[in-house]
Amino acid sequence: MDKNKLEVSAKDANNSPTANATYKAIPESEYLEEPVSDQALARLNSHAKNHNNAPEADGAHEKMLPEDDKLSHTVKIIPSTGSPEKKADGFTLDIKPSVVVGMGKEELMKYANDPFWVRLRWFLFICFWLLWAAMLIGAILIIIAAPKCAPPEPKTWWEEGPLTEVNALITADELKTLKSRGFKGVIADWPLDSLQTVDDSPDFQSLLKKAKDAGIEIIVGIEPGTSTLHLNDSEAKDDAYVNYYIWRNHAKGNTTESPNNWLTPDDVSAWKYSDVRKQFYYAPFGKPWLNYRDPKVKEEFSRVITKFLDAGARGLRLTRAPYLLVDPDFADENVGDVGNAAVGQYNFYSHHKTKDQPDLGSLLKSWRDIVKNKTEDGLLMLREDLDNLQSYKVNVSLSIDLPRHSQVFNDKLTSGIQIKKAIDSAQQILEGRWALWESSNTGLDRDVIDIIMFMMPGTSLVPLNHTVNSELLSFRKSPSIMYGSFDTYAVANDSTFAFIRLVQRLTLDDLTRICCFMFVCVAN
Structure with missing residues (x-):
């Protein structure tokens, strides 16, 4: 017998092989310090032979080892160091059976070459790459089709400011000086009747030409509500002008008593009697008031606006526009927050019937549309x-530009907390919109007022003879002033007013940190 190999064949009760055990002698150098004697090997073979020939009385091996199971044994001979009952003449026989699970190579190759499984594997392979390519293309299309983060819209010349008011007779050199001092536009009041056009005033035509040569924009100030141009025709009940003004009979036919309790700011009746027409006409500020519910009046003033814009004007400023429309039912005014006012005084009433009527926004929008169509960057x-702004909206869009506020810097506001409250109140009324700020405060230094006004979100209207600090004008162009947030504070025991202008710009690192933070939140 080869001393390097020992084979043992195991058979069941029917003398059929159930297991093949191969005993390989481990080289002596791996576990013995001394060679194994022939007598020791003979005794080991004898033990193995007795083990294979030992009958299984209970037939347990037939129950535990089905015919289709394959059992292999690994036999290892090691020096015996355990208890005496495990010793076999100095050696221990360690038999470790292991069950082989799964198919062999030959069985696997049957499926590997089977046409059905070949086609299935190719089908899954192609589907995987098609889905991967579809996801990649989809991601690219989403990136391309996603709306871009557009930069903020550049501010117009009237949003940058500042603006000032001038006389219609100002010279060309004076306009050039204003331009060099940083003014973007000037406001010049129209000197004639509101229904007369620019063709009727050579001086105003000259002003528009001088402003164009100087490179400075002109805003025409006009009062659209009052006009006497067609009063005589309307009194005579000319068909073209019969409803040009607001006419009203007294309910009782009395020619001496006004139709209702509407007053002028001078505490007198807003109605005047016409001996020609035998009716009252509405004159809230001492002059006959145009009826803008008549389409003819609205159309004529639209022509006046168009003439100004065609001649070079870049915008309009309307005076007393909140009073353009009145209550169509001519109901009496209700008592308002009277304060110290007495009965029969203007401030005794609320003026809800003669001011800020619900359809005022639509009227102003029609004129603003004309300005935008003619100038693109003009303003009304x-x-x-x-x-409030509610009466000046159509749906949610404001029908005017630069809503004005001048009460923030009046003479009564000197402490920090007073200015803060006034500015916060103005911001709330104007809904945080870009506004026109004007100051009439003589209690604060003009430079201090400029610093506040020019740093606020809005345009400044400053006096004609006032020189604005050039560094302040330059700093105003920064993104934080043009687009940033605006937060107000009263510090030092409410004696000092402070504010912060901040524009937030996210860098790539900021976006990365935000994405990581969102991922962690979702993962948790």
């Missing part, structure tokens, strides 16, 4: 401060 603004 009002001269008065606004108590």
